[in-house]
Amino acid sequence: MIRATRGPDGVALLVLDRPAARNALSLAMLEALRDALREAEDARCVVLAAEGPAFCAGHDLREMTAARDDADGGRALFARTLALCAEVMQAVVNHPVPVIAAVEGIATAAGCQLAASCDVVLAAPSAGFCTPGVAIGLFCSTPSVALTRAVGRRAAMEMLLTGRVVPAAEAVQMGLATRLEAEPRAAALAMAAGIAARSGRAIRLGKRAVLDHADCDLPEAYRRASAAMEENLLAADAGEGIAAFLARREPHWTDR
Known part of the structure; x- marks a missing residue:
């Protein structure tokens, strides 16, 4: 689910590798990402990328829907998922070395939250960012934590209330993305190598x-x-x- 490699320059590349599910953050995916971040604490820089047409589609709604059949209506799984997601996002923010996101495709809900939690976000011109939970009766409250800190309350509220997809160029203007790159992963690895060459x-x-x-x-x-x-x-x-x-x-x- 997370493909982790380490280059000779000390740069750790963590790839979300669940493309058939648009890299949705299931419990297993969150656990794998948390563990990969821990293992990369001795790296010199971290690049976070993804396989497939989407960077990350947010939480695994199929997993959450299945849990509604549990005796508690899904409460235990919902609580565990949200607690683990908060742990992962804080692990990104508080990681001892810089974390650079290479965003290609859509970053939705918790996927947008993941990108917004990174230190630098390089986005493909075709990338998009959105928090569309409002359209399915599920306001993106936890993604709002990272989003308001990245772009400010009013810009975040507009995204949260409308659920619209923010194109990559607009995301750069908002401060949600750092800059556009035709090949975000290659650009992120090059930036990480430059950082790794410093003290x-x-x-x-x-x-x-x-x-x-x-x-x-x-x-x-x-x-x-x-x-x-x-x-x-x-x-x-x-x-x-x-x-x-x-x-x-x-x-x-x-x-x-």
Whole structure:
């Protein structure tokens, strides 16, 4: 369900590989993605891609519908699915290294949530993003968590209330996608390779710092960012990088 590979540059490629089901996030799929993310915590960068015509169609509605025949009407499976999905999305956001999404095809509901949770989103011109639950009586409340943080409340509400498909070019304008790429996976791997060539300590410290100050008021944000910068300056790689810059030579990272 998740095809995981690791390149010699330390880039982990995680591929959603359930194309017949449009990569729907069944319980098994969510568990596999959670485990793959954990195993990639020592990578230098992560690329998240998908096989087939859709990036991800969201939750597995067939699995959820079948659970309605359970004695509890499906409550236990619904609760387990949503809890696991929240765990996976937070694992993406809080992953120690950058996570780059390569989106081809449609990213729907929890699939849109997955893309919005990534640090960078490279989208094919033909890609689309939507939260269409409202059309089937199921408001996309959990996807709204990632969506409002990515594009703001009003833009997110318009998507959530209408369920319309946002074309890739508009998604870039909204901030839901980073930029358009004719070959998103190749572009994501190239970007990841560039990140992997930098100081691993600096990248990990930097991602953690951005997450740490994102929701703070301005004075607290600067306090936290300054503390992170101080820690970074004391690292051996920062000393090497600055020395290399001043000497006009290539740096030799030791903490990769």
